[in-house]
Amino acid sequence: MENEKLTYINSRGERLELGVDSVYHCNISKDVEGISGVTSVIYSTNSMGQHGDTYVGQRIEARDIDVVGHINTRDKAQALELRRRMLKIFNPELSATLVYEYGGFKRVIDCRAYGEPKILKKEVLYEFDLQIECLNPFWREEEETKEDIASWVAAWHFPCVIEKDSTKSMIYGYRAESVIVDCYNEGDVSTGMRIRFTALGTVSNPILLNVDTEEFIQINATMKTGDVIEINTKYGSKGAKLIRDGVETDYFRYIDVDSTFMQLAIGDNMFRYDAASGVNSLEVSIFYSKEFLGV
Incomplete structure (x- = not known):
C-alpha cells in the first residue's frame, strides 16, 4: 500500500523524510496543515454613495505549512541522535525544497524552515x-518543461551502414522548419x-514574440557563434545573461526598452522567433514549470 510522504531537502543536500513509514512519524493527511489550498487577498475600492465595492485586484499570500509528529523510537540514545539530525537539517538559515509524494504523484515547492x-x-x-x-506558494512539477522552437534534429542512427562505393549523400541532421511553438x-x-x-x-x-498578445522580448545585441543568452521572466528572478566561452555576463541592459517580461497564461501560448539578421543560425528553447495551488 502506497502512503503519502514529505521529504525536506535543504540547500546542502541533507534530507529528512516524514511519513507513517518513517522514523519521523507523521500522518500527512491528518498531521499536516497548509499543503492544499491557498489564501488570497482581494483589493477593492469604494466611494460615497456606492453600494458594495469595486474590484481592483487580488494576490495569493505566501504558504505556511505546519507539520506535527513524533520520533518513533523508545531508544533514548537513538532518539537524541535523531533529534539532533532534525535540528541540523531544519536550519532556518538554509533554503530548501519540500517534496510531496503519493504513489507515482510528485510535487515540489521551495521553502525555508521558520524558526x-x-x-x-x-x-x-x-x-x-x-x-x-513557502514565499512562492505554488507547488510545481519536479522537472521543468522544455519546448524547442528552432533546433537541429538528429538523423544519424545506429547501426549505420555505409556502402564502400556509394555516391549517395548522408543526412546527419536537419533543421526543424517550425518557427512557432505552443507552450x-x-x-x-x-x-x-x-x-x-x-x-x-x-x-x-534575437526576439521572441507572443503571437496572440503581440508582447515580445528582444535583445539589442549581436551574438557570436556559440553564444547563449538566457532571459528569465519569473517574478523575483527577472534578468538576462550572456554565456560566452563559459563566462557569464549580466545582459539586462541589452533588453529592448519596449520588451515585456512575458508570463505563460493558463492554456495555450503561441510563440514565434525572429532576428534582425542571421535568423537561420538561431536556436530557441523555452523552459517553464507548471505551478499548482495544492496537492
Whole structure:
C-alpha cells in the first residue's frame, strides 16, 4: 500500500523524510496543515454613495505549512541522535525544497524552515512541531518543461551502414522548419519562463514574440557563434545573461526598452522567433514549470 510522504531537502543536500513509514512519524493527511489550498487577498475600492465595492485586484499570500509528529523510537540514545539530525537539517538559515509524494504523484515547492523545530520530550516519545514557510506558494512539477522552437534534429542512427562505393549523400541532421511553438500551461496559474537563444553563427537582435498578445522580448545585441543568452521572466528572478566561452555576463541592459517580461497564461501560448539578421543560425528553447495551488 502506497502512503503519502514529505521529504525536506535543504540547500546542502541533507534530507529528512516524514511519513507513517518513517522514523519521523507523521500522518500527512491528518498531521499536516497548509499543503492544499491557498489564501488570497482581494483589493477593492469604494466611494460615497456606492453600494458594495469595486474590484481592483487580488494576490495569493505566501504558504505556511505546519507539520506535527513524533520520533518513533523508545531508544533514548537513538532518539537524541535523531533529534539532533532534525535540528541540523531544519536550519532556518538554509533554503530548501519540500517534496510531496503519493504513489507515482510528485510535487515540489521551495521553502525555508521558520524558526527552529519544536521538539519536546513527552512521556514516551519525542514529539515535534515544524513550521515551514513557502514565499512562492505554488507547488510545481519536479522537472521543468522544455519546448524547442528552432533546433537541429538528429538523423544519424545506429547501426549505420555505409556502402564502400556509394555516391549517395548522408543526412546527419536537419533543421526543424517550425518557427512557432505552443507552450501549453497545464498549471493553475500563469507562470514565468526561461528563454534561451543559442547562436550557431552570427545573429543580430534575437526576439521572441507572443503571437496572440503581440508582447515580445528582444535583445539589442549581436551574438557570436556559440553564444547563449538566457532571459528569465519569473517574478523575483527577472534578468538576462550572456554565456560566452563559459563566462557569464549580466545582459539586462541589452533588453529592448519596449520588451515585456512575458508570463505563460493558463492554456495555450503561441510563440514565434525572429532576428534582425542571421535568423537561420538561431536556436530557441523555452523552459517553464507548471505551478499548482495544492496537492
